[in-house]
Amino acid sequence: xxxxxxxxxxxxxxxxxxxxxxxxxxxxxxxxxxxxxxxxxxxxxxxxxxxxxxxxxxxxxxxxxxxxxxxxxxxxxxxxxxxxxxxxxxxxxxxxxxxxxxxxxxxxxxxxxxxxxxxxxxxxxxxxxxxxxxxxxxxxxxxxxxxxxxxxxxxxxxxxxxxxxxxxxxxxxxxxxxxxxxxxxxxxxxxxxxxxxxxxxxxxxxxxxxxxxxxxxxxxxxxxxxxxxxxxxxxxxxxxxxxxx
Amino acid sequence: xxxxxxxxxxxxxxxxxxxxxxxxxxxxxxxxxxxxxxxxxxxxxxxxxxxxxxxxxxxxxxxxxxxxxxxxxxxxxxxxxxxxxxxxxxxxxxxxxxxxxxxxxxxxxxxxxxxxxxxxxxxxxxxxxxxxxxxxxxxxxxxxxxxxxxxxxxxxxxxxxxxxxxxxxxxxxxxxxxxxxxxxxxxxxxxxxxxxxxxxxxxxxxxxxxxxxxxxxxxxxxxxxxxxxxxxxxxxxxxxxxxxxxxxxxxxxxxxx
Ligand SMILES: Nc1ncnc2c1ncn2[C@@H]1O[C@H](COP(=O)(O)OP(=O)(O)OP(=O)(O)O)[C@@H](O)[C@H]1O
Ligand SMILES: [Mg+2]
Numbered sequence: 001x002x003x004x005x006x007x008x009x010x011x012x013x014x015x016x017x018x019x020x021x022x023x024x025x026x027x028x029x030x031x032x033x034x035x036x037x038x039x040x041x042x043x044x045x046x047x048x049x050x051x052x053x054x055x056x057x058x059x060x061x062x063x064x065x066x067x068x069x070x071x072x073x074x075x076x077x078x079x080x081x082x083x084x085x086x087x088x089x090x091x092x093x094x095x096x097x098x099x100x101x102x103x104x105x106x107x108x109x110x111x112x113x114x115x116x117x118x119x120x121x122x123x124x125x126x127x128x129x130x131x132x133x134x135x136x137x138x139x140x141x142x143x144x145x146x147x148x149x150x151x152x153x154x155x156x157x158x159x160x161x162x163x164x165x166x167x168x169x170x171x172x173x174x175x176x177x178x179x180x181x182x183x184x185x186x187x188x189x190x191x192x193x194x195x196x197x198x199x200x201x202x203x204x205x206x207x208x209x210x211x212x213x214x215x216x217x218x219x220x221x222x223x224x225x226x227x228x229x230x231x232x233x234x235x236x237x238x239x240x241x242x243x244x245x
Numbered sequence: 246x247x248x249x250x251x252x253x254x255x256x257x258x259x260x261x262x263x264x265x266x267x268x269x270x271x272x273x274x275x276x277x278x279x280x281x282x283x284x285x286x287x288x289x290x291x292x293x294x295x296x297x298x299x300x301x302x303x304x305x306x307x308x309x310x311x312x313x314x315x316x317x318x319x320x321x322x323x324x325x326x327x328x329x330x331x332x333x334x335x336x337x338x339x340x341x342x343x344x345x346x347x348x349x350x351x352x353x354x355x356x357x358x359x360x361x362x363x364x365x366x367x368x369x370x371x372x373x374x375x376x377x378x379x380x381x382x383x384x385x386x387x388x389x390x391x392x393x394x395x396x397x398x399x400x401x402x403x404x405x406x407x408x409x410x411x412x413x414x415x416x417x418x419x420x421x422x423x424x425x426x427x428x429x430x431x432x433x434x435x436x437x438x439x440x441x442x443x444x445x446x447x448x449x450x451x452x453x454x455x456x457x458x459x460x461x462x463x464x465x466x467x468x469x470x471x472x473x474x475x476x477x478x479x480x481x482x483x484x485x486x487x488x489x490x491x492x493x494x495x496x497x498x499x500x501x502x
Contacts, residue, residue: 002489065375073401083396084495087414097400100410130494 003027003050003152003184008059010045019045022059025203027152030182034190037205037213043188046205047156051077051187062149072102076150079158080108084129085135091125091138092118097148115143118177135166142174154186160190168242171197172223179222192238194233197224202238208245216241279464287461288468296450300467304435304446307363310372312431319377319427323382337383340376348373348434352441361483363470366438366446374427374432381423385416418489425482447473 005025011018015190019042027033052071061068063075064168067082070124076097084093094112103111116122120137124132138158145153146169159167171194178185178198189195195202206213216238220230263280266273289296326332326340352365352373359365389412397411441450447466454462490496 053395053398071398071401073399075399077396077399079392079395081392083392085393085411085414086495087489096410098395100397100400100402100406125453128492128494144400154399 002029002064003169003186004062005046005050005210006060006062006090008046008049008061008124010042010049010054010059011057016125018057019212020049022079023212025212025215027184027186029184032178032185032187032198032200034187034189034199034201035203035205036192036195036238036242037191038207038245039190041205042210043190043205044156047154049078049188050152051075051154052079073097075147075153075154076148077144077154077156078138078145078158079164080161082129082141084137084140085143086129089125090121090127090129090132093129093140094125094144094147096144101148111147112171114145118146118180119143119173132161133166135170135230138162138170139173142170144175145183146177146183150183152186155185155187158187159194167194174198175223192235192242193226196220196234197226197237204238204241213245214241260270276458276460279460284464284468287459288465291450291462291465297434297465297469299445300450300466301473303444304439305450305473307366307439307444307446308432308435309356311367312374312428314367315371315373315375315427316378316424318371319378319380322379323386323457325380326383326384330495333383337452339359340379344380347437348430349437350438355438356441361442361444363444364437366444369438370431370434373437374431376425377430378404378423380425382416382420384431385419385423386412389415389418390412418486418493418495421482421486421489425478425486428477428482429474432470432477436470 003026005027007022007047008020009018010020024045035046037043045054048243049056050068052068052075068075084090085096088096091112094116097128098111113122113125116125119142121132121136121143124136128196129137129140142158159170162170175198184202186196192202202216202218202239204213204216205211214236218234220228222236226230226232263278267275267278267280282360288297293342322340326337348369351369353370355372356387359368391413393415399406402410435446436448436451439446440452441448443449447470451463451466451470453467454460487496
C-alpha cells in the first residue's frame with residue numbers, strides 16, 4: 001500500500017536536459033512527505049507526473065502496484081491557485097468531485113458538511129467564492145480534495161499565494177487534520193520551514209543534477225513549534241543542502 | 246429621469262433647427278426634413294390604423310425565428326471549430342472572413358434562391374448572425390482558465406463531464422455577450438432583408454414611406470427600429486449578463502456597469 005516512483009525521468013519536448021533525472025522514491029501509506037528545492041528544480045513537474053497530468057520520458061509510477069497512466073480521483077490535487085468554480089457556491093464546490101463520481105446527493109451533503117466543519121467553513125457554505133477571503137478559498141479547496149477519499153493527496157504549494165499569517169494558520173490546520181485522518185500526502189513547497197513543520201520526511205531535490213539530493217527524516221513530535229532548537233537545526237541543515245544544490 | 250430631460254432637450258433642438266431651416270430661412274424643403282411634431286402625428290396615425298403593430302409583430306417573429314436558427318447553427322459550428330484542430334486551422338479563417346460581410350451582401354443570393362419570400366429574409370438573418378455566434382462560442386471555450394479543467398481532471402472527470410460541468414458553465418457569461426452581439430447583427434440583417442422584399446414588416450413600412458415621399462413615416466420606422474434594438478439589448482441580454490456577472494463577483498453589487 002504505497003506510492004512507488006521508479007527511476008523516473010522527464011524531459012520536456014523543448015528542453016535540452018532532463019528536468020527530472022532517475023528519481024526513485026517510495027511514499028508509505030499514511031506518510032506526509034514534503035518535497036523542497038530551488039525554484040525551477042522540477043517539483044511541480046514531479047507532482048504533475050504523479051497526478052497523471054504529464055507523461056514520464058522514462059521510468060514509472062506505481063500506486064498500490066498499479067501503473068499510473070493518466071489523472072484519476074484516487075490522486076486528487078490541490079494547486080497553488082484554488083481553482084474553485086465561480087458559478088458554484090462554497091458547498092457546491094466541495095461537492096463537485098463527488099458529483100462527478102455520481103455519489104448519492106444525501107451522502108454528498110453529509111460528507112461536504114463534515115469536511116466544511118473540519119476546515120471551519122460550515123457557516124459560509126452558501127457563499128459564492130468571490131465573497132470569501134483567499135485563505136477561506138484554499139480551505140474550501142482542501143475540503144473539496146478531502147471529500148474524494150483519495151489514496152494520496154497531492155499538494156503543490158497550496159498556501160504560497162497567501163500572506164504569511166494566513167499560510168501559517170492553514171498549515172497548523174492542515175497538521176491537525178492530518179493527525180486526525182492520516183492521509184497519505186505528497187506536499188510540495190519552497191518553504192523549508194513549512195516542510196519541517198509538516199513532514200515525516202523531507203525530500204530535497206537538486207537543481208543541478210535533477211536528482212534527489214537527500215532525504216531527511218523529521219522525527220519531531222507533533223504538534224511542532226518553529227522556535228524549538230531542534231526545529232531550527234533541521235531547517236538550517238536542509239537549507240544548506242538546497243544551497244549546495 | 247436624467248435621460249428623459251436629455252431627450253427632451255434633443256427634441257427641442259430638433260424642433261428649433263427645423264423651424265429655423267424650413268420655416269424662417271426656407272433653405273430646406275419640408276418634404277426632405279421631418280419635424281418632431283409631424284413625426285409624432287404620423288406615429289399616432291400608424292398606431293391607430295394598426296400598421297405599426299402589425300409591422301413590429303411580423304418583424305419580431307421573423308427576427309426571433311431567424312435568430313434562434315442562427316444560434317443553433319452558430320453553436321454547432323462553434324463547437325465543431327473548437328473540437329477539430331483541422332477545422333480550427335482551415336475553416337476558422339474562412340468563417341472570420343465571411344463574418345465581416347455586411348448582411349446586405351447576402352440579399353442577391355437569397356432572392357435568387359428563395360424569391361421575394363419569408364425564407365429569403367430568414368436566410369439573410371441567419372447568414373448575418375450565425376457566424377459571429379460561432380466565433381464567440383469558439384473563443385469563449387478557448388478562454389476557459391486551464392486550472393478549471395485541470396482540477397476537474399484530477400478529480401476524475403470524463404471528457405464529457407469536462408464539457409458539461411466545467412466548460413459550458415464557465416462559458417456562459419461570454420456566450421451571453423456573443424448572443425447579444427449576434428442578435429444585433431440579426432436585427433440589422435432583418436432590416437436589410439425586409440427592405441428588399443415585400444413581406445409586411447418594419448423594413449417594408451420604411452420603404453413604403455420612401456415610395457410615398459413620406460419622410461415622417463420613414464422617421465417613425467427608424468425610431469421604432471432603434472427602440473426595439475435597444476429594448477432587446479438592455480432588457481433581455483444585459484440583464485441576464487449582469488445577473489450572471491454579479492453572481493460570479495465579476496461586477497460588484499452597486500456597480501452600474
Ligand atoms: N510544460 C512545460 N513545458 C516545458 N518546460 C517546462 C514545462 N513545465 C515546466 N517546465 C520546465 O521544467 C523546469 C521545472 O519546472 P517546475 O515547474 O517543475 O519547477 P518547480 O520546482 O515547481 O519551480 P517553482 O518552485 O518555481 O514552482 C523549469 O525549467 C521549467 O521551465
Ligand atoms: Mg512549482
